[in-house]
Amino acid sequence: MANPIVIAGGTVVDQLSERRVDLLLINGVIADSGEPGTFDGRGESVDASDAIVMPGLVDIQVHFRTPGGEESEDIYSGAAGAALGGVTACVMMPNTIPTIDNVEIVSDVLSLARTAVCDVRTSAAITVDRAGERLVDFAALHHAGVRVFTDDGWVVDEADLMEAALRETLGLPGAVISQHAEHSEMVAGGVINAGSVAERLGLPGRPREAEAVIVERDIALAAKTGGRYHVLHMSTSLATEQVRRAKHSGLRVTAEVTPQHLILTEDDVERLGAAGKMNPPLRLTEDVAALRTALLDGTIDAVATDHAPHHPDLKKMGLADAPPGMLGVETMASVVWDTFVNGGLMTRQHFVAVTSSQPARIASIGEHGQPLTPGNPANIAVFDPAKTWSIDGSSLQSKSMNTPWQGQRFTGQVRHTICRGQLVVHEGVLTN
Ligand SMILES: [Zn+2]
Structure with a gap:
């Protein structure tokens, strides 16, 4: 079982609304959501400040x-x-x-x-x-x-x-x-x-x-x-x-x-x-x-x-x-x-x-794309809308490099990814 995770400081954007809340993730599900700071100390803190927290x-x-x-x-x-x-x-x-x-x-x-x-x-x-x-x-x-x-x-x-x-x-x-x-x-x-x-x-x-x-x-x-x-x-x-x-x-x-x-x-x-x-x-x-x-x-x-x-x-x-x-x-x-x-x-x-x-x-994938509300599975992307990066095919994770965006700059980049309650990408890097 994964340790509890607190996604702190971000703006949740899902199909219901946009709201400034922190999320507490326990055992693969969103256990609770609350005012910023509510869950401080309750789990590993994942920084979502100035970021979008989305399914x-x-x-x-x-x-x-x-x-x-x-x-x-x-x-x-x-x-x-x-x-x-x-x-x-x-x-x-x-x-x-x-x-x-x-x-x-x-x-x-x-x-x-x-x-x-x-x-x-x-x-x-x-x-x-x-x-x-x-x-x-x-x-x-x-x-x-x-x-x-x-x-x-x-x-x-x-x-x-x-x-x-x-x-x-x-x-x-x-x-x-x-x-x-x-x-x-x-x-x-x-x-x-x-x-x-x-x-x-x-x-x-x-x-x-x-x-x-x-x-x-x-x-x-x-x-x-x-x-x-x-x-x-x-x-x-x-x-x-x-x-x-x-x-x-x-x-x-x-x-x-x-x-x-x-x-x-x-x-x-x-x-x-x-x-x-x-x-x-x-x-x-x-x-x-x-x-x-x-x-x-x-x-x-x-x-x-x-x-x-x-x-x-x-x-x-x-x-x-x-x-x-x-x-x-x-x-x-x-x-x-x-x-x-x-x-x-x-x-x-x-x-x-x-x-x-x-x-x-x-595709009838019920566990994903759900509102980020308590009880739903913790499948979440934390997206930094201000981060600019340049795409280079040889730096992508794929074994191949055939990107049509070679050398182009885009603003907005994924900061963290949580899949099935596990932090699999942290600060833009795979966790293992
Ligand atoms: Zn096709």
Whole structure:
């Protein structure tokens, strides 16, 4: 059992309110909250002066590469980076080697995750080996703890399979079908957004409409079946309109966006090279504007990073040949805070909603993203809104260094992270 911890001097920001209170943590839960100074001497004091005390961030799309890709990342390096980024829970994607598509692999992965510094959950594939032919055993996987199902990396092309997946998960509490929405024939061979930069560089493109075609179809299937549907890493204005309409119709549809799609465009790809390559690709200025509007008006529910480490040797292969993906789990809090809260676009409570409480609800992670009130689990990030730092890929905790934010300065940084009542990051450093 952990020693009692007192989080002292900060401003608690959660879905209920903003308030100047100290928190007393005992045995993994918030035992009490009270006026500043109330709990002095009752436990290890953690300094939150001039800082925001919020529910730990929840990143519902990470690739920690276990099993099979451990040269780029593993559960432990991924979770350590997450903790440094104030993330107390994350959901791994199943595009591993082998694919996370059965109960045995899920149990193996979850037993490894037990000793990670933050709470690591896993999704499972929708189709066996993500081959798009046969559905997985949803009920068995749900029983093993899986709530998010996705063939991420690939799309589920077949409408019949998608409809059956939505139907089969209807009776499984908290289950959600998540889609990497890019029509595979439309993006075949494509490297970056189909647009002026791809033309200038002579690279095959991935058209924006490839996302809209899948999202439109899937929303129709969600309407037909009543199933729960989630759009992973949404990237275009077209899809924001579709999801907005679906929500207005009362469908059980949610969406997430990555920090990079909220800030960078195809024009940045020329500067970033392979570090600017991901699927779906960075898009247009008008897409960034539409994604921001959608995040601010509630059309997009969550920010998720699609944290996708690749060993430096792989990213050295150049824009055309390097694998797609960017790091994100350690930098999300700073990048989103600086851009949106410091930028005057978003309230602090809305920041908590899109980085913690709403993603936790999408992935049905009940122990995270909860109000910081007595009785709730102690999963907490203490965030210093005034601390400025410069991101350097080689200094990040990840085994890889493919950050799109190399050399950029951001204001706002995680100071401490408490996961399951344990102080896992103290003054910006992992405690063990
Ligand atoms: Zn994806």
